[in-house]
Amino acid sequence: MQSIQRKSGDEREVLALVEGTECTYCQGMLVSARYKGNEAVVCDDCGTPAVQIW
Secondary structure: OOOOOOOOOOOHHHHHHHHOOOOOOOOOOOEEEEEEEEEEEEOOOOOOOEEOOO
C-alpha cells in the first residue's frame, strides 16, 4: 500500500471544489454539512454525500 502525505488544507480544497455543484442523483445543490460526524459536502435535497473527510 502506498502512503500519501497530505498538505495542509487539501481536504478543504476538495470540499470547496465540489460545493455549489449539482447533485448527480437529483436536482439538488451540494452544500457543506456534517455527514455521520465527518466534514462533508451533501445534497441539500436528497442528503446524499458527494465527499466526506474522515
